[in-house]
Amino acid sequence: MSPHAGQSAVSFVVDVLLRGRWAWLLLGIVLAAIAYPTSKQMKFDRSVERMFAADDPVLAPYERLKAQFGGNEVVLAVYPDPDLLNPDGQGLKRLGEVSNRLKAVDGVKDVLSLAEVNALLEKLTAAQNLGGIFNFGSKKPKWSGPALLNPDSKLAKNYLTLFEGYTHGPDQQTAALACMLEPAPPGEVLDARRRDQTIASLRAIVENLPAGLTGGVLAGEPVMVVEGFQLLEQDGKRLGQWSTMMLGVTIIICFFSLRWLVAPIAVVQWSLLVTQAILVWSQLQLTMVSSMLSAIVTVVGVATVVHLIVRCRELETSGLDRYTAFRQAMILLAIPIVGAIATDVGGFGSLWWASVGPVQDFGTMMVIGSILVIPAVALLVPAIALVQFPSWSIKDAAPPHQSRLDSWLHHMLTGMLRELRRRQISAAIVISVVGLVIALGAVRLDVETDFTRNFRSGSRVVMWYEFVETRLGGAGVWDVIIPAPPELDEPYLARVRKLEERLRAIEVPGTHGAPAEPGLTKVLSLVDVMDAAKDSQLLAILAPESRAEMLSANLPVFAAALRYQPEDKNLPGRMRIMLRAHERQPAQQKRALIEEVRRVTLEEFPPNANQRSTERAEVTGFFVLLTSLIESMLRDQWTTFALASGAIAAMLLVLFRSIKLMLIGLVPNALPIFLVMGLLGWLGLRINMGAAMIAAVSMGLSVDSSIHYLDAFLRARQRGLSVADALAEVQSSVGRAMLFSTLALIIGFSVLCTSEFVPTVYFGALVSLAMLGGLLGNLVVLPLLLGWFVRDEKIAETGGYGSTAPLGSTNAAGE
Numbered sequence: 174m175s176p177h178a179g180q181s182a183v184s185f186v187v188d189v190l191l192r193g194r195w196a197w198l199l200l201g202i203v204l205a206a207i208a209y210p211t212s213k214q215m216k217f218d219r220s221v222e223r224m225f226a227a228d229d230p231v232l233a234p235y236e237r238l239k240a241q242f243g244g245n246e247v248v249l250a251v252y253p254d255p256d257l258l259n260p261d262g263q264g265l266k267r268l269g270e271v272s273n274r275l276k277a278v279d280g281v282k283d284v285l286s287l288a289e290v291n292a293l294l295e296k297l298t299a300a301q302n303l304g305g306i307f308n309f310g311s312k313k314p315k316w317s318g319p320a321l322l323n324p325d326s327k328l329a330k331n332y333l334t335l336f337e338g339y340t341h342g343p344d345q346q347t348a349a350l351a352c353m354l355e356p357a358p359p360g361e362v363l364d365a366r367r368r369d370q371t372i373a374s375l376r377a378i379v380e381n382l383p384a385g386l387t388g389g390v391l392a393g394e395p396v397m398v399v400e401g402f403q404l405l406e407q408d409g410k411r412l413g414q415w416s417t418m419m420l421g422v423t424i425i426i427c428f429f430s431l432r433w434l435v436a437p438i439a440v441v442q443w444s445l446l447v448t449q450a451i452l453v454w455s456q457l458q459l460t461m462v463s464s465m466l467s468a469i470v471t472v473v474g475v476a477t478v479v480h481l482i483v484r485c486r487e488l489e490t491s492g493l494d495r496y497t498a499f500r501q502a503m504i505l506l507a508i509p510i511v512g513a514i515a516t517d518v519g520g521f522g523s524l525w526w527a528s529v530g531p532v533q534d535f536g537t538m539m540v541i542g543s544i545l546v547i548p549a550v551a552l553l554v555p556a557i558a559l560v561q562f563p564s565w566s567i568k569d570a571a572p573p574h575q576s577r578l579d580s581w582l583h584h585m586l587t588g589m590l591r592e593l594r595r596r597q598i599s600a601a602i603v604i605s606v607v608g609l610v611i612a613l614g615a616v617r618l619d620v621e622t623d624f625t626r627n628f629r630s631g632s633r634v635v636m637w638y639e640f641v642e643t644r645l646g647g648a649g650v651w652d653v654i655i656p657a658p659p660e661l662d663e664p665y666l667a668r669v670r671k672l673e674e675r676l677r678a679i680e681v682p683g684t685h686g687a688p689a690e691p692g693l694t695k696v697l698s699l700v701d702v703m704d705a706a707k708d709s710q711l712l713a714i715l716a717p718e719s720r721a722e723m724l725s726a727n728l729p730v731f732a733a734a735l736r737y738q739p740e741d742k743n744l745p746g747r748m749r750i751m752l753r754a755h756e757r758q759p760a761q762q763k764r765a766l767i768e769e770v771r772r773v774t775l776e777e778f779p780p781n782a783n784q785r786s787t788e789r790a791e792v793t794g795f796f797v798l799l800t801s802l803i804e805s806m807l808r809d810q811w812t813t814f815a816l817a818s819g820a821i822a823a824m825l826l827v828l829f830r831s832i833k834l835m836l837i838g839l840v841p842n843a844l845p846i847f848l849v850m851g852l853l854g855w856l857g858l859r860i861n862m863g864a865a866m867i868a869a870v871s872m873g874l875s876v877d878s879s880i881h882y883l884d885a886f887l888r889a890r891q892r893g894l895s896v897a898d899a900l901a902e903v904q905s906s907v908g909r910a911m912l913f914s915t916l917a918l919i920i921g922f923s924v925l926c927t928s929e930f931v932p933t934v935y936f937g938a939l940v941s942l943a944m945l946g947g948l949l950g951n952l953v954v955l956p957l958l959l960g961w962f963v964r965d966e967k968i969a970e971t972g973g974y975g976s977t978a979p980l981g982s983t984n985a986a987g988e
Contacts, residue, residue, distance in 0.1 A: 183504055183507045183508060184504055186507070187500060187503045187504050187507060188500070190503070190551055190555050191496070191499075191500060191503075191555050191559075194555035194556040194559065195556055197551065197552045197553075197555065197556065198552060198553060198555075198556035198557075200552060201443060201548075201549070201552035201553050204443075204447060204552075205443055205446050205447065207450075208446050208447045208449070208450035208451075209446060209450075211449075211450040211453045211454065212445075212446050212447075212449035212450045212453065214453045215449045215452060215453055215458075215459060216365060216453075216458045216459070217365055217402050217405070217406070217458060217459045217460065218365075218458035218459070218460050218531070220357075220363055221394070221398060221795070221798055221799070221802070222235060222236065222798065223460065223530055223531055224460070224529060224531055224802055225529060225798070225801070225802075226528035226529050226530075227528075227530075228528070229528075229801075231793070231797055231798060231801045232798075234654065234791040234792070234793035235793045235794070235797070235798055237654070237791070237793075238652060238654060238749075238791075238793050238794065239356060241654075241737040241747060242733070242734050242735075242737055242749055243282070243353075243356070243730075243733055243734060246353070246354040246356065246393075246394070246395045246795075247351050247352065247353055247354070247393055247395075247650060248351075248352040248354060248372070248375060248391055248392070248393040248395055248396055249349055249350070249351060249352070249391065249392045249393050249641060249645070249648070250271070250275060250349070250350040250352060250375060250378070250379045250389060250390075250391055251347060251348065251349045251350075251379075251389050251390050251391075251392065251640065251641050251644060251645065252271075252347075252348055252379060252382055252386060252387070252388065252389025252390070253346060253347055253348075253386075253387060253389070253644075254267065254268070254346060254347070254348050254386055255346050257287075257341060257345060257346055257347070257348050258322060258333075258341075258345050259322075260318055260322050260324075261318070262318050262319045262322065264348075265287060265288060265291055265319050265321065265322070267382075267383045267385070267386060268286055268287055268288045268348050268350075269288040270383050271286075271348075271350065271378065271379075271382060271383065272284050272286045272288045272289065272350055274378050275350055275352055275375060275378055278352075278371060278374045278375055278378070279367070279370065279371060279374070280354055280355050280367055280368065280370070280371030280374075281352050281353070281354060281355070281371065281375070282353045282354060282355045282730060283353050283730035283731070284350050284351065284352050284353070285339070285340065285350070285351040285353070285728075285730075285731050286340050286348065286349070286350040286351070287321060287336070287340045287341055287348065289728065289731075290321060290332055290336055290340060291319050291320060291321040291322075292727075293332075293724075293727045293728055294320035294321050294326075294328060294329060294332060295319075295320045296727055297320075297328065297706065297727075298320045298323075298326075298328075321333065327708040328705075328706065328708045331704075331705035331706070331707075331708060332705050334705075335697070335701055335702065335705040336697075338645050338646050338647070338694060338695040338753060339351060339645075339695065339697065339753075342644040342645050342646075343646065344644070347644040347645065348389075349641075349645055352375060353730060353734065354368075354371065354395060365402070368395070368399060369399055369403070372391070372395065372396060372399045375391055376391055379391055390636070390637035390640050390641065391637060392637050392638050392640075392641040392648050393648070393650070394624070394650070394795040394799065396634065396637070397624050397625065397627075397628075397634055400628070400633075400634050401627060401628075401930060404628075404928065404929050404930035404933070405930060405933065407928075408465075408925060408928045408930060408933045409465075409467055411924055411925075411927075411928075415921070415924035417438055417441075417442075417921075419917075419920045419921045419923070419924070420437065420438065420471075420475065420917050420918075420920070420921045421434050421438065422920075423913075423916055423917040423920050423921075424437065424913075424917060427578070427913050427916070427917075428482060428486070428913075432557055432558055432560060433478075433482045433558075435557050436478050436481075436482070436553070436554050436557045436558060437474060437475050437478040437479065437482075437917075439549075439553045439554075439557060440474045440477070440478050440546060440549040440550055440553060440554065441470060441471050441474040441475065441549075443545075443549045443552075443553060444470050444473075444474055444542055444545040444546050444549045445466075445467055445470050445471075445542070447545050447549075448466070448470060448538065448541050448542040448545055451541055451545075452538060452541070457534055457537065457538065458534075459538075460531035460534065460535075465933070465936050466535070466538050466539065466542060468922065468925070468936070468937070468940065469521075469539050469542060469543075469870065469874070470539075470542040470543070470545075470546070471918065471921065472874050472918055472940070472944070473514065473517055473542070473543050473546050473874070473877070474546045474549065475914055475917055475918055475921075476513075476874075476877050476878065476914045476918070477510055477513070477514070477546055477550060477877070478550065478554065479910050479913050479914035479917065480506060480509075480510070480881050480907070480910045480914070481502055481503070481506055481510070481550070481554065482910075482913075483906065483907075483909050483910035483913065484502040484505060484506055484906070484910070485498050485499050485502040485558070487906055488501050488502055495558075495559060496559060499555070499558050499559060503555075505888075506881075508884075509880055509881050509884045510547070510550070511547060512824065512828045512880050512884075513876070513877035513880045513881065514543050514544065514546060514547055514877075515824050515828075516820075516821045516824040516825065516873070516876045516877070516880065517539075517543040517873045517874070517876070517877065518540050518543055518544060519817070519820030519821050519823065519824050519873070520817040520820060520821050520870075520872050520873025520874075520876065521536050521539035521540050521543060521817075521870070521873050522536055522540055522820060523536070523813045523814075523816035523817035523819075523820055524536025524539075524813050525537070526809070526812065526813060526816055527809040527812075527813055528809055529809070532809065532813075539870075539873075579909070582905075582908075582909050582912065583905045583909075586904045586905050586908040586909070586912075586952070587901050587904055587905055589904075589952070589953075590900060590901060590904045590956055591901075593953060593956065593957055594897070594900075594956075594957075594960055597957055597960065597961070600953075600957065601957060604953070604954065604957075608844060608847070608848060611847075611848050611851040611852055611855065612847040612848060612850070612851040613851060613854075614850075614851035614852060614853070614854030614855035614856075615847065615850040615851045615853075615854050616854065617854035617855065617857075618850065618853060618854045618859075618860055619760055619761070619859050619860070620760055620803040620804055620859055620860045620861075621760065621803060621859035621860060621861040622760040622763050622764075622799065622800040622801075622802075622803065623756060623757050623758070623760075623763075624756070624799045624802075625638045625756055625757060626757075626859075626861070626931060627861060627862070627930060627931050627932055628929060628930065628931060629929050629931065632929050638756060638757070639757075642755060642756065642757060645694075645753075646694040646695070646753070646755075647693075647694035647695065647753040647754050647755045647756070648753075648755075648756045649753065649754040649755060649756040649795075649796040650751070650752070650753060650794060650795055650796060651752045651754070651767075651792070651793065651794030651795065651796035651797050652749050652750065652751055652752060652792070652793055652794040653672075653676070653749070653750040653752060653770065653774050653790070653791070653792055654747055654748070654749055654750075654790065654791045654792075654793065655669070655672070655747065655748050655750065655774065655778045655790045656745055656746075656747060656748075656778065656784065656788050656789065656790065657736065657737075657745060657746045657747055657748040658745055658746075659738075659742055659743055659744060659745060659746065660718045661717040661718045661721055662716075662717055662718070663717060665717075666700050666703070666704075666717055668777065668778070669698060669700045669748065669750070670700060670704075671777060672750070672773070672774065672777040672778065673696050673698065673700070673701070673750065675773045675777065676693055676696050676750070676752070676770060676773060676774075677691065677693060677696050678691075679691070679692040679693060679766070679769050679770065679773065680692055681758070681762055681765070681766055682762070692754060692766045692769070692770075693752050693753065693754050693766075693770075694753045694754060694755065695751070695752065695753035696750060696751075696752055696753075697750070697751045698735060698748060698749065698750040698751065699721060699724070699732065699735040699736050699748065699749075700748075702724055702732075702735070703717065703720050703721060703724065706720065706724070721736070734749065735748070735749050735751070736748055736749065737749070745788060747788070752770070752794070752796075754766065754796060756796070760800070760859070763796075763800045764800060767792060767796075767797055767800060770792050771792045774790045774791075774792060775790055777790075778790040802862075803860055803861060803862065810868050811868065813868070814846065814868040814872060817868075817872045817873060818839065818843060818872060821839065821842070821872065821873070821876050822835050822836075822839055825838045825839070825876075825880070828880065829883060829887070833962055834883060837883075837955065837958045837959060837962060838876065838879045838880070838883055838955075840950075840954060840955075840958060841875075841879060841947070841950030841951050841953075841954040841955045841958070842872060842875045842876045842879055842947060842950060842951075843872065844946070844950050844954060845871065845875060845942075845943050845945075845946025845947050845949075845950055846867075846868050846871050846872060846943065846946075848946055849867065849871070849939055849942050849943055849946060850867075850868065852942070853939075858935075861931060861932045861935055862932040862935075864932075864935050864936070864939055867936075867939045867940070867943065870940070871939075871940065871943035871944075871947070874940070874943065874944065874947070875943060875944065875946070875947025875950070875951075876947075878907070878910075878911045878914075878947065878948070878951045879951055879955060881907050881910065881911075882903055882907045882911075882951055882955055883955075885902075885903040885906060885907045886899050886900065886903045886959060889902050889903060890963075895965050896959065896960060896963050896964070896965050897960075900956050900959060900960060903956075904952065904956060908952055911948050911951060911952065912948070915944050915945065915947075915948045918941070918944055919941045919944060919945065922937045922940060922941050923937070923941070924937075925937025925938075926938060
């Protein structure tokens with residue numbers, strides 16, 4: 174299709190939208206009304222395992238752990254009690270009350286505490302005594318207090334030592350209750366609202382303990398996940414409210430116009446509303462990855478409308494009436510707007526090639542949200558832009574301060590361009606050297622594996638974890654899973670004991686030059702529980718399998734969490750060794766510890782040819798998953814960035830039909846990505862979820878302004894302007910639009926920096942930096958490249974430089 178035909182088609186569509194603008198506005202309102210109830214049903218998928226690719230080696234063992242051992246989600250309820258082990262038993266009595274209240278909470282499968290351990294010992298003691306037969310001739314009076322507190326009972330001492338770090342602290346004044354949560358039914362997604370209510374109920378109980386006790390804390394990965402998602406939901410609402418407010422203030426200051434205040438806000442909110450409704454209808458759910466969807470749609474919507482505002486105001490200033498000016502602006506910018514959003518779609522669509530499901534879903538969500546900006550503009554903006562507001566509203570006539578602002582920006586932008594062209598060689602050298610030095614910082618990047626660092630240092634989650642790490646000696650929970658025979662025997666128990674001894678001997682470097690310390694703060698298995706009962710005269714005479722069965726009968730849920738037996742008792746089962754480690758330690762040290770545990774485990778329980786892969790020894794658990802979480806998300810970052818660059822390059826080639834302009838358009842948008850990542854490395858900031866996909870996302874966002882700049886430059890050249898004059902004109906007009914949109918967005922995103930959830934802070938700051946870098950790239954690097962590689966040859970009337978042409982151009986189109 175010829176440029177003339179393309180321009181005619183654009184003019185026809187614009188005229189249809191303008192003539193029927195009130196009908197289109199009504200249609201937009203009706204669609205929003207239909208979408209509104211559905212959009213409120215948007216849900217979060219909170220399963221951590223979905224953050225991994227289906228073939229990720231750390232995922233399958235975790236899935237087997239959940240399936241075979243009845244779930245793996247444990248919440249620790251911890252509180253101080255100076256009288257916990259007082260011989261009068263009052264501490265244990267209060268502990269029993271708390272335990273019973275926690276067991277009654279919906280969503281709690283069982284609770285393990287010293288109260289349950291004491292109940293087990295009471296049964297063992299009663300069975301052991303057999304009416305006093307084993308105490309025949311004893312001169313000591315019978316102990317009348319709790320069996321666990323009997324000073325003469327070796328069994329009691331064994332169990333107190335065994336469960337230290339799980340049910341109580343080494344100081345014997347810290348009580349801990351392990352609340353085992355009910356997992357989601359097989360094949361179903363966890364009910365987020367029910368889980369929220371479970372955690373809230375547990376927190377209420379721990380913060381309102383029986384008389385005489387101070388409030389306690391909750392810890393555990395389920396608590397962090399719930400807290401993280403609640404903060405993300407709050408951040409999403411805060412972003413919607415405050416960014417709208419700050420955007421409004423910025424637009425009023427910059428444009429002093431009520432219609433241009435309403436237009437971008439309406440476009441963003443409509444796009445978000447319909448996007449969320451489509452996601453609900455498509456049964457897609459938000460995750461930690463996609464929680465900032467509203468931020469992306471805001472960027473695309475605001476940038477689109479601000480370019481339209483600036484061009485419309487320029488045409489009005491030249492003497493055109495409002496209707497004609499808006500019509501011409503729509504005709505001029507229709508194809509650049511569609512082209513810019515098409516490049517956004519290409520950039521965001523690159524995430525479909527990621528191996529992690531939620532990252533793929535996020536790509537889909539951003540593609541939908543970006544595309545919907547086009548109908549939002551078409552349906553809403555014509556009526557809003559041409560409406561006559563009452564006389565008491567803000568006038569559209571530019572006030573003195575606004576005219577001065579326009580004049581100052583014009584002189585500032587064109588002056589900067591003149592200086593760049595005067596010193597283009599030195600500017601290029603400075604940009605190249607500084608850019609290279611900053612970009613090299615990317616080699617220093619490391620990932621954040623401590624999930625608690627996703628929360629601010631003063632937040633309650635961090636304080637809770639610090640309390641648990643200090644009082645119990647490590648809040649990181651993970652597991653070793655080993656094969657087990659159908660019936661336990663002494664040789665097998667000896668193998669497990671040897672493995673546990675080696676695990677306890679693993680050391681990690683001490684902090685601040687201190688001596689090496691144990692890498693695992695606790696190692697516990699069913700074998701340890703059985704060994705602790707060796708001083709029971711009754712259990713001592715039983716075979717290992719009989720001892721295990723008796724313990725299972727008294728602590729069924731806890732025993733089932735430590736040993737898996739298939740329905741066919743002749744088949745081999747699996748044994749679970751529960752590990753504890755410090756959550757707050759460097760990423761490299763965590764990875765080294767996990768690898769060492771895996772190495773030791775496979776040496777003691779090496780795989781053999783007769784075992785299926787699902788029956789071999791494995792190291793897994795939340796600690797392992799969270800250590801690998803960011804690495805899993807980062808694994809495809811540079812692949813998706815390359816694909817995004819390729820997709821955007823292809824769109825630029827289609828739009829401008831020039832390899833030269835394609836490459837010129839890519840450089841100023843790729844450069845900020847490397848600078849942002851390099852800056853993170855030099856500052857020693859670790860990559861968390863907020864930064865995991867910033868490369869592909871930022872590439873898709875920043876290219877919009879380049880398209881508008883290149884299109885305006887080609888139009889100016891087509892009118893016969895020299896390269897220098899065309900750059901000066903575009904630098905002033907499109908440059909102002911870039912400045913206004915970037916300013917509005919950065920101010921709007923500044924609210925994210927107040928979040929309690931650190932990835933949200935990272936995301937807001939990095940997107941703002943990327944947009945600022947894209948602004949500088951398009952105002953500094955892009956004009957330099959155009960000045961170097963575009964010559965002052967005559968532009969053909971039906972074409973542009975060489976084989977290029979402005980998007981949808983004709984001779985004097987829209988002039």
